[in-house]
Amino acid sequence: MLSLAMRCLGTVAMLTNSWKSNGGDVWMLKDNPSWNTRGAAARATLFFAIWLMVAGWKPADIPVGLFAAAAAAWVSLALLPVQAAPPRYGALLTLLLRIMRGSAAAGFDIARRGLKSQLDLRPGLAACPISLPQGTARNVFFAIESLQPGTLPAGVDGNDLIVHGLDISQPIAADLARDEAQFTLAVGHG
Numbered sequence: 737m738l739s740l741a742m743r744c745l746g747t748v749a750m751l752t753n754s755w756k757s758n759g760g761d762v763w764m765l766k767d768n769p770s771w772n773t774r775g776a777a778a779r780a781t782l783f784f785a786i787w788l789m790v791a792g793w794k795p796a797d798i799p800v801g802l803f804a805a806a807a808a809a810w811v812s813l814a815l816l817p818v819q820a821a822p823p824r825y826g827a828l829l830t831l832l833l834r835i836m837r838g839s840a841a842a843g844f845d846i847a848r849r850g851l852k853s854q855l856d857l858r859p860g861l862a863a864c865p866i867s868l869p870q871g872t873a874r875n876v877f878f879a880i881e882s883l884q885p886g887t888l889p890a891g892v893d894g895n896d897l898i899v900h901g902l903d904i905s906q907p908i909a910a911d912l913a914r915d916e917a918q919f920t921l922a923v924g925h926g
Contacts, residue, residue, distance in 0.1 A: 775813065775818035776809055776813060776818075779808075779809040779812050779813065780805045780806055780808075780809040781805075783804070783805035783808040783809055783812075784801055784802060784805035787801035787804055787805055788801060816872065824921060824922055824923075824924060827918065827921040827922040828922040828923075830918060830922070831915075831918045831919055831921075831922045834914075834915070834918055835880060835883070835884070835915075838884060838911070838915075839883065839884060839885060842884055842885035842886045842887075843885045845885075845886065846885050846886055846902065849902070849903075856903070857902050857903060858902075858903045858904050858905050859900070859901065859902055859903070859904070860900075860901060860904035861890060861898055861899065861900055861901075861904070862898075862899050862901055862904050862908040862909055863893065863896040863897075863898055863899075863909075864896060864897045864898075864899055864908060864909040864912040864913070865895055865896055865897075865909070865913075866895060866896065866897045866912075866916055867895070867916065867920075868916065868919075868920065873919075873923055876919075876923075877915075877916060877919050878897065880915070880919065881897075881899075881912065881915060886901060886902045886903065886906075887899050887900065887901045887902075887908055887911075887912075888900045888901075897912065899912065
């Protein structure tokens with residue numbers, strides 16, 4: 737099954753070598769330094785597994801699923817190339833646990849503040865220095881940080897992330913720096 741998927745993926749990749757649009761090459765995977773067979777196979781396998789979960793295991797649908805998986809892998813490689821360093825799964829798990837723990841603690845803190853007779857809020861903006869370069873990793877980090885209760889990324893000013901906080905007396909910049917360090921370690925940028 738996997739060899740058939742790889743053949744389909746290889747066929748799609750070969751077709752892209754001759755595909756021209758408006759006189760220019762369109763996302764030529766053969767010229768892309770991030771292209772590698774292992775990454776393509778992993779993505780094609782993932783997309784084929786998703787196809788099987790959605791469409792079912794009907795033998796008549798398998799060729800369509802293989803083609804769809806190969807096409808999805810090709811598009812995903814064109815839009816989001818394979819990283820030079822794979823994610824570190826232990827660090828990724830640590831990051832996930834840190835985010836969940838921080839989210840729960842912040843949620844309880846917000847509930848505590850909301851149930852008080854006098855609101856204990858000091859809202860404001862905090863400028864937090866970030867070191868992630870512009871691009872996908874930085875955007876993903878901002879999206880993760882937007883999930884944290886009590887703080888919300890509000891914009892970027894140079895290399896500073898402007899964060900709106902419900903209580904700016906809290907160590908917002910220090911917490912964000914720890915989150916960024918863990919994220920950087922997890923995604924292989926550090």
